[in-house]
Amino acid sequence: ACGVPQGEQADGGTDADARLVGAVRAPGEWLSHGRTYAEQRHSPLDAINMDTVPDLGLVWSFDLDTKRGIEATPLMVDGTLYVTSAWSIVHALDARTGALKWTYDPAVPRAWGQKACCDAVNRGVAYHDGRVFVGTLDGRLVALDAATGAVAWDVNTIDRSKPYTITGAPRVVKGRVLIGNGGGEYGVRGYLSAYDAATGTLDWRFHTVPGNPADGFESDAMAMAAETWTGEWWRLGGGGTVWDSMAYDPDLDLLYIGVGNGSPWNQSVRSPEGGDNLFLSSIVALRPETGAYVWHYQTTPGETWDYTATQHIILADMEIGGRVRKVLMQAPKNGFFYVLDRETGALISAEPYVPVNWATHVDTDTGRPVEVPEARYYAGEPFVQVPSPFGGHNWHPMSYSPDSGLVYIPAMDIPYLYAHDPAYEARPGFWNTGTNNTLAALPDDAAVRAAMKTVVKGHLLAWDPAGQKPAWRVDHKGPWNGGVLSTGGNLVFQGTADSRFVAYRADTGDELWSFPTQTGVVAAPMTYALDGEQYVTVAVGWGGAFPLTTGAFTQAESLPNVSRVLTFKLGATGSLPPLDWTPLPLPEPPLEPADGEQVTAGLAAYHANCTFCHGISAVGGGLIPDLRHSGALHSAELWQDVVIDGALVERGMIAFSDVLSAEDSESIRAYVIAEAQRAWALQ
Ligand code: PQQ
Structure with missing residues (x-):
């Protein structure tokens, strides 16, 4: 009953387009970011299963040459694995042996890293018609020959005078390479661009928030959205960056994008008289050939907490209330798990998947959250809120198993003190949120600091989306654990912040196998088959927003970033070289008395x-x-x-x-x- 959308070749599509649509029937490969357009990150492969998994071992590893967060999901196409490391560097590896075929380094100026809110990360490439496509941290989109790594085209996607970045993986739909950008913490206006995969020519661009009305609106959608804004929001950018999620339904011919937070976060400085501020924190459905708006669903109207709806979007057909519905699912930062009708955007259900104190519930008649008044911190006192700007769930991909009917969410419990900054002055290009971050500093008292660590948590949550309730959970040592893969072997794979790669039983959460990764894992695993053998691969390397900003304070196990690709198969017995690392002792600081x-x-x-x-x-x-x-x-x-x-x-x-x-x-x-x-x- 529960399945993946079984799209056939879209009208007028090329063979290359048909191959991506047909990924559903090609479990041996991993052709696009979330395996198929439905982005379920579930593979039917079952040679590695709950009975055989104890025999899983390392077959090869490949050292990546950067020391920042590794967030990429590798693709596997025609026997080659394509993986990105930090600074948007692409590696093509032999999927059987890990031997390097080629590397492409876009030479991102390291100073551009200051414009990246959350580490110099990259979440992977897209494949189409003999080419791989990568978005670079400094805002370029580059097409590479999949066989040689030679640059086919290299286009600029941004206004280079503004603090835009790209960290997300492109997707290719109907011959168009789709890419958004980051910058919502710095003062930018978000959009999604579609480039012709063959030539690199810009085909269309969909803005997610309106610009200055005096300049005219790019579309009716922007005119509509402008009705929901007040003041002179365009001066500060407005936000709404499309920095991670997309999905596509070939049958409905709808492209879904996840839209980010307001820029600045604080609504009282961005849109002083309030308003919903469309399309912030929304899921928007578009026509992939034109970028025309079809529908939207806004998770957090009047966004003011960095509650992005850029989190992973999963499409599935599942039975709810006695009939099969075409649904779209998301667990955005705001803590509610949403099930939408993906034809219309209508809300089917929304329930909290982690503790939530900014709203009591989502009203299913209006589709809107019912806020508690204290949550609008700019109108009163600072407010300790859950979830935090890190979210109940961030970009770490979840997965959906049609076998178990469960969604596996890398979930987090992290509180945050939101406070108005009365002295706010716009400073685009720098951290520019309109909130008083000083109050989020750690207290002086060492004991209180230690106690704070214990409230910052993370877990793997198996969630029943039809029933909107938890099925099981595994508590981790800390938050910021890796993305998830589920398989036909009744398995769920996840790497952890405390440096393990673990296989769980998909129906019960029992731990069946683990491997020490020597570094925190944030990326999601993937799987493929060659010569009748199943492989599981995960790119490891601690990093991303949480380590950068809270660092060693909350890290579950203090290990360094070791950036690597690890590949496993049954019967393999490989091991990693011993980790040669000891934390540097703190040198004696200057003794001058502090003023x-x-x-x-x-x-x-x-x-x-x-x-x-x-x-x-x-x-x-x-x-x-x-x-x-x-x-x-x-x-x-x-x-x-x-x-x-x-x-x-x-x-x-x-x-x-x-x-x-x-x-x-x-x-x-x-x-x-x-x-x-x-x-x-x-x-
Ligand atoms: N990126 C990460 C990461 O890679 O660990 C975490 C986050 C981002 C966030 O929590 C964000 O809010 C965020 N926001 C934007 C934005 O507003 O434009 C961009 C990004 C990014 O591109 O990585 C992140």
Whole structure:
């Protein structure tokens, strides 16, 4: 009864288009990001199953040459595995042996990394007609010859004067390469672009939020959306970036996109008189040939908490209330699990899949959440809210098994203190949310800090979408665990933040097998078959938004980023080289007594500018240098050379001369010294 949409070749489509539609019937390959257009991330392959999985072992591994988060789902096409590492670098590997066929490095300037809210990550490539396509962190879309890696075309998708990035995997539908962008934390306007796969010519562009009405609207959809905005939102960008999810139904010929948060987050500075602010935090259905709007469903009207609806979208046909419905499912950041009718966008049901305190429920008549008044922090006091800007679930892909009827969600419980910033001034290009991030700094007291760790949690949640209730859960040591794969072997595979790759029974959650990965896993596994043998592959390497901003403070097991591709099959017995790593001891910090006022000023300046890469309260992200170790703490001149004048710009540390004064830089130094002294005293 429960199945995948069985689309046949779309009218007028080419063989290459038909191959992607037919991925449903080609379980030996993994042809697009979520395996098929329905993005279920479920493979019918069953040679590796609940009985044979204890015999699963490492057949090969391939070391990736970057040290930032690895988020890609590899594709497997015609015996070749295509995987991206950080900085949008593409590798083509022999799927049987892991031997390198070619590498393509788009040479992203490392300073562009400052425009990336959440690490220099990339979630993978798309394949179509002998080419692979990658979006680069600096906003380009590049077509490569799948056999050689030679560049076929390379186009710019952004206004290069604005802080746009690309981290998401492109999709190809009807000969068009679809790509969105990131930048919602910095002040941009979101859109999705469609490029001709053969030539790289821009075919259409769908904006997700309206621009300045005085310039005229690009479409009726934008005129409609503009009715839901107030003030001069376009000056600040508005947000609505399409930075991750898409899915396609070939039968209905509808493309679904997930739209991001408001920019700035704080609605009172973005759209002061309120309004729903379409199409923020919405799922929008479009015609893939024209980009014409068909319907939308908004998960979080008047978004003000970074509650993106960019999370993974899954399509399935399932029985609900006695009849088979064509549904679309999403577990967006806001904590509710949505089941929509994907023909019309009508809400079928929505229930909380993690603790939620910003709304009591979703009203199924209106389709709207019923908010608690305290949640609009800008109108009152700071509010401790769940979920946080990390979401009840972030980009880590979930999976849906038509066999068990369950969705497997990498879920998280992380609270966050939302607070209005009365001193807000727009500063596009820098962290620009309109919220007071200083209040989210860790408390001074070591015991309270330790206690805070225990409330930050994560788990693998098996969710019954038809019944909107949990089936089972596995609690992990911390949040930010990997994406999920389910298989016809009654298995669910997931990597974890505490450096394990695990297989669970899909119907019960019993752990059946695990492998030590030597690094946190955030990406989703995939599977394929060659010469009658099934393989499972996962790209490992700790990173992404959570490690960068909360860093070592909450990491479940303190291991470094080791970026690798790991491939497993039955009977293999390979092992990884021993991990040669010990945490660097903290050097003695400068002993100068801290000036209280300067430290307080530095705390604020640090949390407005530095947290997003170097970690809250300077705890160090584990990916980017821990400032408490910095030799420059001993020298005001050296510190300013780096912070103000950009001495380390080649390594990605930009010059902050536009937003910080020499005095600010000195207070930040005083604050980091105070944090280093605190850590030194505790060790
Ligand atoms: N990216 C990650 C990650 O890769 O770990 C996590 C997030 C992003 C978020 O939580 C975001 O809110 C987010 N927002 C945008 C945006 O608003 O444009 C972009 C991205 C991104 O491109 O990675 C993330």
